[in-house]
Amino acid sequence: MGMGAVQVFFLLQLWALIDMARCSSLSGLRVELTHVDSNGNFSKFELLQRAALRSSHRVARLTSADGGSGAVVKATDAGSGQVQASVHAGSGEFLMDLAIGTPSLAYSAILDTGSDLIWTQCKPCVRCFLQPSAVFDPSISSTYKKLPCTGELCHALPTSRCAAAFDCKYLYTYGDSSSTQGVLASETFELGSDAKPTAVPGVAFGCGDTNVGNGFSQGAGIVGLGRGPLSLISQLGLGKFSYCLTSLDQSKKSPLLFGSLADLSASEGTVAVQSIPLLKNPQQPSFYYLPLKGITVGGTRLQIPSSAFALQQDGTGGVIIDSGTSITYLEAAAYRQVKRAFLNQVQLRAADGSDVGLDVCFSLPAGASSVTVPKLTFNFDGADLDLPAENYLIADSSTGLLCLTIMGSRGLSIIGNFQQQNLHILYDLKQEILSFVPTQCDKL
Template sequence: MEYSKHSLFMSLTIVLVFLLVSPSCGTSRQLQEKKSIGIRAELKHVDSGKNMTKFERIRQGMKRGHHRLQKLRAMVLASGDSQLTAPIHAGNGEFLMELSIGTPPSSYSAIVDTGSDLIWTQCKPCTQCFDQPTPIFDPKKSKSFTKLPCENSLCKALPESSCSDGCEYLYTYGDYSSTQGRMASETFTFKSSDSKNVQIPKIGFGCGDDNEGDGFQQGAGLVGLGRGPLSLISQLKESKFAYCMASIDDGNKTSPLFMGSLLPASLNKSNSVLKTTPLVQNPSQPSFYYLSLEGISLGGTRLKSIDKTTFALQDDGSGGLIIDSGTTITYLDNSAFQEVKKEFTSQVDLPLDDSGAAGLDVCFKLPSESTEVKVPKFVFHFEGADLDLPGDNYMISDSSLGLLCLAMASSSGMSILGNVQQQNMLVVHDLQKETLSFQHTKCDQL
């Protein structure tokens, strides 16, 4: 797809991609306290290896994303409910990380979630466990397994815990899935893309022997990358992590995740400009990565009815916009989405499709004689940074249905920048500076 930088429209050849970012890891090492680390982990999409078209992958992700949106809405409502006794969390996600626990290491796949904090896996003996693709972790076979005492700071950071056989936890997710068990510390081993391992001792995690619900069966647990003290990022005591989501076109492509002080060399070599916007704190939802979205432009037209107040955080913790790797498409506050829909349809010279076959609100009928159409450029105006989306990051098509659709939908309670809009983009979280930076990148070349 080629188009002028200054063109208000782009010629779109229908292609689709997903991406995730990563800093590179050097030699293998046993990490010591207070030493800066650099880990590169490879993430794979939950539908990796399945015989699906790119549109089918998007639609499958949209189904999961709809459930996740319901969870996030429930969290927002729950944050203002003084009667709630058990906090709930996002859970689930679209990407899996391969890692190992224990000594000797036991391998498993974990869902990576930027919307929650706790790291956990299923543990023997299971009173209730779901089916998982790898053997359930047996703490009795590990020399480095240690139960956390109740006075441990991670135990105190849990939203709900009790003290019996050490620190016991209960973590509940928005679809009423849950994990319950003991908090422990273990050695975690990460396999980098260069086949060299990085071992990190004394990582606190949940050893769950009572796990209910069907939201986690793609893996054997979850790795939280949120902003709270229980997350992997917080426990590594490193202020930066980054990801780059690879194209969904190829189901076998992996997406790099970088944790620690190292960032990809492409940051210094790329012709693309690194843009930075502040991270916003929401006291009601401290784990989420909120951004300040101030407006939207389509085809060079700034939508005047959408200003910074449209996406402002409210006093009760609702509203605002989060950037989330675990939600497939972008969801905009309904009032803003209706303005986008109105302007977008006025600028696209194609007949509208109202069949609902694609499961999206804004779809057009593709001309049978051509695979190229003009669509208006889409720009998100964040505080201090404009995100100019490539066409593949907001338009999806299906030749069998003859449809071209906008990969966005409406929401209430909060807005979400999904991973389709982040594909082939290096996304850098700097928790010390409280900023998020992004740069257009070919993720499969990092």
């Protein structure tokens, strides 16, 4: 074995020991998430319109990889204006604050449960988008290290090439042809509260000098929270994470919890925690697939064919849960049934929702303070998710519209974050289980 190979071997062993020490000392972590539109002073329907537009781009990406307060909406069992605004396509809906390097540089990154790679823009830029914070300069950080081409994380990249032993160049693409490319490196990341952040050394990330995509400029990069080895949850080695998303029109931040802090016991009340298995798709290993078996509207289980939500052997179809998509998208055969059920059961006149970007809308009666709508339940294998009305219908008295935040898709179905509001959702990667319980997220 030559001297260069010996040096590489011992460096790899040293980094492995550092990684083990990091994982043994870190047991739990809390990070606050900010909605991308929270500081925009938008009305409720402006927020909805912007989220719907971003979601339409987001679902295209994922499937190609396969002010005004409204009326109160009350859910019951069966029987019982156009806005001009600059909207980016969007890679996600929530930002997390972090810092990188020594000395540290603070920035915000888009949280993405649909991908793995952590990356930020780096100097010297070949092609970089405008971002809210300064671009990271690795040349002035004492803790920046390029990762070796022989390492497991370099091999975990979907596309990489090596110009030298410590020069793992990557290309990471997303379904809409947006991409980042640069060098895979390691750095010290600071995560958690501004008052007392937690320093985590040796986090592998993409130092991108060529980054192309319309939706990236909401932050300075992406933090992947998928199921692969490059994602933040995998690198932290804590085995589980949870989040609790506050309501769309609230400015309060949403908690993201890792490890020992990702505990649903604090959210338990009169409603029991429910759990369902997480499914895997070898063709899309980053996604979190769920066993959705059916949908109930107003107490009636819809006649949806079993094939509508099935994960096919070729990797197509199935149902994922995604924090970066606001609208829920259902495969066409299922969506037709849901649309028909709401049009039949909501006793209001149908209205045009194209200005909002939604398909099923109704006209609110003049002066209405409340309306009665059918309950919506997602029937999973092992659990039923009974959604509160505000998680699938949004009413706005200023426009006079009541709109269903569900749309149709082809093949892949996506449970969006509107439907996840005020649910504490736990992803247990070791047990491969997803658990949830209704929670007032702004109080968690």
